[in-house]
Amino acid sequence: MSRTALLATATAGLVLLGAAPATAAQTPTTPATIVTCGPSALQAGLSTKVCAAVTGTNVQLYGQISLAGPPSPGSTLPVKDLITTLSGGVVGGASLGAQTQTVRFQSTTTQVRGVSGTAPCGSTVHAEFAVSAFSSPPSGPAVLNVPVTC
Known part of the structure; x- marks a missing residue:
C-alpha cells in the first residue's frame, strides 16, 4: 500500500470515529440545598x-x-427549660406541620427540628419559631418567608 493510500485510509477512519454518537453515561444531578434564615x-x-x-x-x-x-x-451560663413551637406552611396552600416540644437550653446554640414537607416550585413557605420559658410569657415568634425556586 502506498503512503497516499495509507494516509487516506487513516483519515477516513478518524472521520468515522468523530461521527460516532457519544455514549457517555449521564448521572442525574441533585439540586443544591439552599439554607435561608430569618432575622x-x-x-x-x-x-x-x-x-x-x-x-x-x-x-x-x-x-x-x-x-x-x-x-x-x-457569671454562670444560663440553663433554661423552654417550650418551643415550630410551624410552617405554603402561603395560600398546605401546612407543612407544627411541632411543640420542651427543650433544655444550656448556653450553646441549639437547633429544634421536626417540620418538613414539599412545596410547589414558585411558591413561598412561611415559617414561625416561638420560644418561651416556663416562668415568662411568650413573645412574638421568629418568622421567615422563603421562596421555593426549584
Whole structure:
C-alpha cells in the first residue's frame, strides 16, 4: 500500500470515529440545598431565629436558639427549660406541620427540628419559631418567608 493510500485510509477512519454518537453515561444531578434564615428575635431572653433548608421542592424547617450576647465575666451560663413551637406552611396552600416540644437550653446554640414537607416550585413557605420559658410569657415568634425556586 502506498503512503497516499495509507494516509487516506487513516483519515477516513478518524472521520468515522468523530461521527460516532457519544455514549457517555449521564448521572442525574441533585439540586443544591439552599439554607435561608430569618432575622433574629429576642424570646425568653435568648436570641432565636427560624431557618429553612430547601432542596428542589423539599423544605425542612428548623429553629435555632443561642445566647443573646456574650455572658458577663464571672457569671454562670444560663440553663433554661423552654417550650418551643415550630410551624410552617405554603402561603395560600398546605401546612407543612407544627411541632411543640420542651427543650433544655444550656448556653450553646441549639437547633429544634421536626417540620418538613414539599412545596410547589414558585411558591413561598412561611415559617414561625416561638420560644418561651416556663416562668415568662411568650413573645412574638421568629418568622421567615422563603421562596421555593426549584
